[in-house]
Amino acid sequence: MLEAEADTEQRDATRETGRLEAFSDGVFAIAATLLVLDLKVSVQTPGRAQTGLLSALLDQGTMFLAFAMSFAFILIMWVNHHNMFRVIRRTDHIFLLLNGLLLLFITFVPFPTALLATYTSRPNQTVAAVVYNGTYVVIALAFNALWWYASYKGRLLDRRLVAGPAQSITRRYRFGPLMYLACVGLAFFNAYASLALNVLLAVYFAWPHTAPATARASMKGPAESA
Amino acid sequence: MLEAEADTEQRDATRETGRLEAFSDGVFAIAATLLVLDLKVSVQTPGRAQTGLLSALLDQGTMFLAFAMSFAFILIMWVNHHNMFRVIRRTDHIFLLLNGLLLLFITFVPFPTALLATYTSRPNQTVAAVVYNGTYVVIALAFNALWWYASYKGRLLDRRLVAGPAQSITRRYRFGPLMYLACVGLAFFNAYASLALNVLLAVYFAWPHTAPATARASMKGPAESA
Amino acid sequence: MLEAEADTEQRDATRETGRLEAFSDGVFAIAATLLVLDLKVSVQTPGRAQTGLLSALLDQGTMFLAFAMSFAFILIMWVNHHNMFRVIRRTDHIFLLLNGLLLLFITFVPFPTALLATYTSRPNQTVAAVVYNGTYVVIALAFNALWWYASYKGRLLDRRLVAGPAQSITRRYRFGPLMYLACVGLAFFNAYASLALNVLLAVYFAWPHTAPATARASMKGPAESA
Amino acid sequence: MLEAEADTEQRDATRETGRLEAFSDGVFAIAATLLVLDLKVSVQTPGRAQTGLLSALLDQGTMFLAFAMSFAFILIMWVNHHNMFRVIRRTDHIFLLLNGLLLLFITFVPFPTALLATYTSRPNQTVAAVVYNGTYVVIALAFNALWWYASYKGRLLDRRLVAGPAQSITRRYRFGPLMYLACVGLAFFNAYASLALNVLLAVYFAWPHTAPATARASMKGPAESA
Numbered sequence: 001m002l003e004a005e006a007d008t009e010q011r012d013a014t015r016e017t018g019r020l021e022a023f024s025d026g027v028f029a030i031a032a033t034l035l036v037l038d039l040k041v042s043v044q045t046p047g048r049a050q051t052g053l054l055s056a057l058l059d060q061g062t063m064f065l066a067f068a069m070s071f072a073f074i075l076i077m078w079v080n081h082h083n084m085f086r087v088i089r090r091t092d093h094i095f096l097l098l099n100g101l102l103l104l105f106i107t108f109v110p111f112p113t114a115l116l117a118t119y120t121s122r123p124n125q126t127v128a129a130v131v132y133n134g135t136y137v138v139i140a141l142a143f144n145a146l147w148w149y150a151s152y153k154g155r156l157l158d159r160r161l162v163a164g165p166a167q168s169i170t171r172r173y174r175f176g177p178l179m180y181l182a183c184v185g186l187a188f189f190n191a192y193a194s195l196a197l198n199v200l201l202a203v204y205f206a207w208p209h210t211a212p213a214t215a216r217a218s219m220k221g222p223a224e225s226a
Numbered sequence: 227m228l229e230a231e232a233d234t235e236q237r238d239a240t241r242e243t244g245r246l247e248a249f250s251d252g253v254f255a256i257a258a259t260l261l262v263l264d265l266k267v268s269v270q271t272p273g274r275a276q277t278g279l280l281s282a283l284l285d286q287g288t289m290f291l292a293f294a295m296s297f298a299f300i301l302i303m304w305v306n307h308h309n310m311f312r313v314i315r316r317t318d319h320i321f322l323l324l325n326g327l328l329l330l331f332i333t334f335v336p337f338p339t340a341l342l343a344t345y346t347s348r349p350n351q352t353v354a355a356v357v358y359n360g361t362y363v364v365i366a367l368a369f370n371a372l373w374w375y376a377s378y379k380g381r382l383l384d385r386r387l388v389a390g391p392a393q394s395i396t397r398r399y400r401f402g403p404l405m406y407l408a409c410v411g412l413a414f415f416n417a418y419a420s421l422a423l424n425v426l427l428a429v430y431f432a433w434p435h436t437a438p439a440t441a442r443a444s445m446k447g448p449a450e451s452a
Numbered sequence: 453m454l455e456a457e458a459d460t461e462q463r464d465a466t467r468e469t470g471r472l473e474a475f476s477d478g479v480f481a482i483a484a485t486l487l488v489l490d491l492k493v494s495v496q497t498p499g500r501a502q503t504g505l506l507s508a509l510l511d512q513g514t515m516f517l518a519f520a521m522s523f524a525f526i527l528i529m530w531v532n533h534h535n536m537f538r539v540i541r542r543t544d545h546i547f548l549l550l551n552g553l554l555l556l557f558i559t560f561v562p563f564p565t566a567l568l569a570t571y572t573s574r575p576n577q578t579v580a581a582v583v584y585n586g587t588y589v590v591i592a593l594a595f596n597a598l599w600w601y602a603s604y605k606g607r608l609l610d611r612r613l614v615a616g617p618a619q620s621i622t623r624r625y626r627f628g629p630l631m632y633l634a635c636v637g638l639a640f641f642n643a644y645a646s647l648a649l650n651v652l653l654a655v656y657f658a659w660p661h662t663a664p665a666t667a668r669a670s671m672k673g674p675a676e677s678a
Numbered sequence: 679m680l681e682a683e684a685d686t687e688q689r690d691a692t693r694e695t696g697r698l699e700a701f702s703d704g705v706f707a708i709a710a711t712l713l714v715l716d717l718k719v720s721v722q723t724p725g726r727a728q729t730g731l732l733s734a735l736l737d738q739g740t741m742f743l744a745f746a747m748s749f750a751f752i753l754i755m756w757v758n759h760h761n762m763f764r765v766i767r768r769t770d771h772i773f774l775l776l777n778g779l780l781l782l783f784i785t786f787v788p789f790p791t792a793l794l795a796t797y798t799s800r801p802n803q804t805v806a807a808v809v810y811n812g813t814y815v816v817i818a819l820a821f822n823a824l825w826w827y828a829s830y831k832g833r834l835l836d837r838r839l840v841a842g843p844a845q846s847i848t849r850r851y852r853f854g855p856l857m858y859l860a861c862v863g864l865a866f867f868n869a870y871a872s873l874a875l876n877v878l879l880a881v882y883f884a885w886p887h888t889a890p891a892t893a894r895a896s897m898k899g900p901a902e903s904a
Contacts, residue, residue, distance in 0.1 A: 019247055019308060021697060026255030029704030032785060033712065034259065039789045053793070053802040057809070068782065075778035079771070082697065093305070093434035100301035104294065107258060111265045115279070124279040131283070208771035245473060245534065252481030260485065319531070319660035326527035330520065333484060337491045341505070350505040357509070471699055471760060478707030486711065545757070545886035552753035556746065559710060563717045567731070576731040583735070 020091050020099060021082075027103045028078040031110065035067050035074075038114045063117040069199065070113040076206045077106060077139065087165050088150055089158040098149055102142040108135060116195075129191035133183035133198055140176035147173055172205070246317050246325060247308075253329045254304040257336065261293050261300075264340045292343040295425065296335055302432045303332060303365070313391050314376055315384040324375055328368040334361060342421075355417035359409035359424055366402035373399055398431070472543050472551060473534075479555045480530040483562065487519050487526075490566045515569040521651065522565040528658045529558060529591065539617050540602055541610040550601055554594040560587060568647075581643035585635035585650055592628035599625055624657070698769050698777060699760075705781045706756040709788065713745050713752075716792045744795040747877065748787055754884045755784060755817065765843050766828055767836040776827055780820040786813060794873075807869035811861035811876055818854035825851055850883070 081102075112135045115128040150156040151166055179201050187194035307328075338358040345354040376382040377392055405427050413420035533554075564587045567580040602608040603618055631653050639646035759780075790810040797806040828834040829844055857879055865872035 019251065022248060022700060023251045023255055023304065025697065025701045026252055026704055027259055029701055030256055030259040030708055031262075032781070033705055033708040034262065036709075036712065036785050036788050037263070037715070039786075053797050053805040057805070067786075071782045071785065072778075075775070075782070078701065079774050079778070082774070096305050096308070097301070097432060100298070100305070103258070104297045104301070107262050107297065108265075108293075110262050119279050127279045127283070206775060245477065248474060249477045249481055249530065252478055253485055256482055256485040257488075260488065263489070322531050322534070323527070323658060326524075326531070329484070330523045330527070333488050333523065334491075334519075336488050345505050353505045353509070471703065474700060475703045475707055475756065478704055479711055482708055482711040483714075486714065489715070548757050548760070549753070549884060552750075552757070555710070556749045556753070559714050559749065560717075560745075562714050571731050579731045579735070 017085060017088060017091055020096065021085055024081060024099060024103060025078070027107060028074060028081070031107045032071050032074040032078075034110050035070055035113060038110065038117060039063060039067055060117075062120050066113050066117040069195070070109055073136075073198075073202055074106065074109060076202050077143075080143070080205055083165075084147060084150075084169060087158050087169070088156050090156045092156065095146070095149060095156060098142070098146045102139065102146055105135065105139045105142055125191045126187060129187035129194050130184055133180060133187050133194055136198065136201075137177055137180040137184060140173075140180050144173050144177060176201075176205075243311060243314060243317055246322065247311050250307060250325060250329060251304070253333060254300060254307070257333045258297050258300040258304075260336050261296055261339060264336065264343060265289060265293055286343075288346050289343040292339050295421070296339040299362075299424075299428055300332065300335060302428050303369075306369070306431055309391075310373060310376075310395060313384050313395070314382050316382045318382065321372070321375060321382060324368070324372045328365065328372055331361065331365045331368055351417045352413060355413035355420050356410055359406060359413050359420055362424065362427075363403055363406040363410060366399070366406050370399050370403060402427075402431075469537060469540060469543055472548065473537055476533060476551060476555060477530070479559060480526060480533070483559045484523050484526040484530075486562050487522055487565060490562065490569060491515060491519055512569075514572050518565050518569040521647070522561055525588075525650075525654055526558065526561060528654050529595075532595070532657055535617075536599060536602075536621060539610050539621070540608050542608045544608065547598070547601060547608060550594070550598045554591065554598055557587065557591045557594055577643045578639060581639035581646050582636055585632060585639050585646055588650065588653075589629055589632040589636060592625075592632050596625050596629060628653075628657075695763060695766060695769055698774065699763055702759060702777060702781060703756070705785060706752060706759070709785045710749050710752040710756075712788050713748055713791060716788065716795060717741060717745055738795075740798050741795040744791050747873070748791040751814075751876075751880055752784065752787060754880050755821075758821070758883055761843075762825060762828075762847060765836050765847070766834050768834045770834065773824070773827060773834060776820070776824045780817065780824055783813065783817045783820055803869045804865060807865035807872050808862055811858060811865050811872055814876065814879075815855055815858040815862060818851070818858050822851050822855060854879075854883075 112128070112132040116132050119125055119128040147169060151170065154166075157166055180198070183194045183198050183201070186197055338354070338361045341354040342358050345351055373395060377396065380392075383392055406424070409420045409424050409427070412423055564580070564584040568584050571577055571580040599621060603622065606618075609618055632650070635646045635650050635653070638649055790806070790813045793806040794810050797803055825847060829848065832844075835844055858876070861872045861876050861879070864875055
């Protein structure tokens with residue numbers, strides 16, 4: 001195979017993953033933005049327009065909190081998706097479907113968010129918190145499935161990045177499903193505590209484990225030695 | 227024509243199909259994500275907030291099933307659209323319009339999905355199942371029209387791919403409309419059976435017929451012989 | 453200026469127009485897809501679920517027609533926007549704002565579409581048809597403003613395309629506002645006739661005036677003579 | 679480091695910022711387009727269909743004004759985001775999160791817009807205007823945080839543009855939060871005056887401070903001297 005051909009193939013592959021990223025980004029962006037639609041419904045409840053708007057807004061504090069929390073979670077998942085695709089260079093049919101499964105669960109997020117904002121009294125609150133945290137168990141499993149499929153024997157990875165950044169992602173994802181399962185369990189005792197743990201997990205996943213500089217360095221490594 | 231010019235033209239064409247793909251992806255992503263809006267409406271029915279949330283959620287099993295099913299179908303159509311564009315290298319005015327027609331029917335999917343989720347008792351269930359399956363007859367016809375237009379005498383195809391991957395797509399699409407028509411017919415007797423057949427068809431279209439490796443191989447073929 | 457620099461600048465400009473196109477495509481795609489939300493509301497009217505779904509669907513024929521018509525119109529506007537950007541190579545601040553104005557009016561389309569689908573008896577029908585056609589007068593004006601700004605003394609155009617394709621666009625857009633104004637006038641006498649004329653205008657704008665082959669040819673012209 | 683490698687790295691970085699821009703554009707586009715959903719709700723109020731549509735439309739003048747105003751504001755923020763990214767060449771983890779925070783507040787805009795359109799009588803009008811202007815205080819702070827992070831010691835900037843265009847952005851953003859805070863204060867006295875000041879601020883931010891020509895010139899500078 002000539003170098004020019006390798007180049008063409010690389011460009012083709014980049015275009016492939018590019019389209020997948022663009023589609024995924026679209027779904028992430030829409031799921032995040034649709035959250036605001038829940039905010040509108042509650043305010044335009046008939047009869048409210050006559051009473052004080054200020055007290056109505058203050059009453060709906062939970063709603064705003066749920067909106068901000070879910071938006072932040074979707075954003076953090078997008079950043080992680082983004083980082084995952086930095087080491088992925090190829091796609092195949094099964095990867096497209098697994099990625100789709102992940103997106104399915106992400107578009108579902110506005111629904112449990114609305115539950116959480118609406119059902120604030122016991123015992124419904126417990127059900128809402130279980131469904132909310134349960135959604136993240138499923139998302140964590142989908143993230144792991146996607147990553148395991150892509151990284152198994154370096155199937156779809158950029159060969160130069162298999163060692164450093166890829167291993168860091170593996171370590172990072174490994175305990176996600178279990179931790180979110182702990183959130184679900186906690187929800188049966190205390191809904192607020194389970195959400196607090198969920199927020200802590202989000203902070204963990206938002207934290208930059210692999211500094212971009214390191215990724216860059218390990219990317220240059222093999223090229224320099226060649 | 228010099229090589230540099232051919233290059234420029236190729237880049238221009240890539241940009242053209244690129245914009246069409248991006249627009250199509252946007253519509254696919256939005257149509258898929260809008261499905262979740264149906265989920266919200268049913269839960270926020272006035273009066274429900276007081277009764278048990280758990281039983282309300284269990285009651286709405288059909289709704290979640292319809293949501294997941296339609297999301298999966300839109301995703302599979304997106305993957306097929308994606309694979310179709312892997313062999314298409316040019317666009318023209320009529321192709322843009324045919325693609326738009328396809329997108330029109332895809333954005334329509336949330337509507338029959340809502341029907342299916344809402345009308346679960348006979349005889350409305352039959353009507354809902356007929357409309358749902360009928361939508362896929364029309365989508366299958368639109369896919370075929372788009373593909374026939376693009377592939378007729380290799381009009382818009384990448385010349386290097388006309389043989390292998392293109393023929394595989396032709397074979398694959400050919401019986402789609404008829405099969406979905408069978409779903410419609412079946413719906414008059416049993417709504418569940420018709421949906422089960424529809425799911426089987428989706429599995430068929432989700433199945434990787436042309437392995438990416440093969441496509442890649444036949445792409446390299448002529449270049450190597452040159 | 454060296455050739456390499458000209459290349460960089462060209463790539464920068466392409467990236468600029470690329471981002472504008474992507475943003476515009478997003479708005480077009482969302483506006484088109486949001487139309488389906490109108491379909492859902494009408495079906496889920498409380499009380500309907502008990503009566504026959506079939507007759508309810510047949511009653512709402514106008515709704516489906518309005519949906520399909522507006523989707524087709526947004527699609528045709530997208531194709532025209534697409535064709536306009538084939539001859540545009542640069543953007544500037546005012547162009548961004550004018551393009552945004554056009555997009556504002558396009559996102560407005562679902563509103564008059566809902567009016568048309570809801571208000572089917574006189575005299576409200578007349579008002580709905582006037583608002584609907586009036587929206588297209590404003591859109592036609594915005595398209596002309598955008599194009600006049602971009603093409604005045606070839607400000608933002610690809611120099612190689614000023615003659616052929618650009619003049620064709622100028623000719624094509626010129627009478628749009630007047631024709632849609634005629635639709636508005638006609639709506640006072642007969643709402644259906646005004647919509648029929650609107651559909652004819654859409655067919656006119658959907659028609660490929662400049663064959664892609666010609667555009668390509670005139671693009672190659674100067675390069676070959678160089 | 680060889681030149682080819684620097685090229686690869688540059689391309690990688692462009693792809694990174696490219697994906698971030700695409701995601702941001704998606705959110706901007708969806709937030710802008712979702713505004714139209716507020717328009718639909720008000721018209722389809724039950725009982726309205728029987729009364730005159732014309733008077734209903736005229737009654738809702740505030741609603742259309744709020745829609746157009748918020749759309750224009752989102753558009754102007756998009757143009758500014760666009761201009762900011764013209765001088766940004768790299769991204770990092772914290773920048774992604776700060777950008778996400780900005781997007782969170784932008785997706786929130788449809789909510790205060792709906793408040794403004796719905797609550798037009800005192801004292802609710804005051805609350806609505808305070809919330810509306812307050813949203814822009816927060817957005818202005820987020821814009822400043824994003825820019826300060828990116829431009830501090832030229833962290834993520836294109837080195838060739840640090841001097842001219844970057845300083846122009848710094849100057850421009852600096853007083854945004856304070857000015858919008860003045861809008862909030864004014865809203866306690868007169869809601870209309872506060873909105874008028876908000877519109878003036880939008881005109882200021884829409885105004886092209888750095889002419890593209892200048893930006894281009896200062897970009898060429900160092901390259902020419904090299």
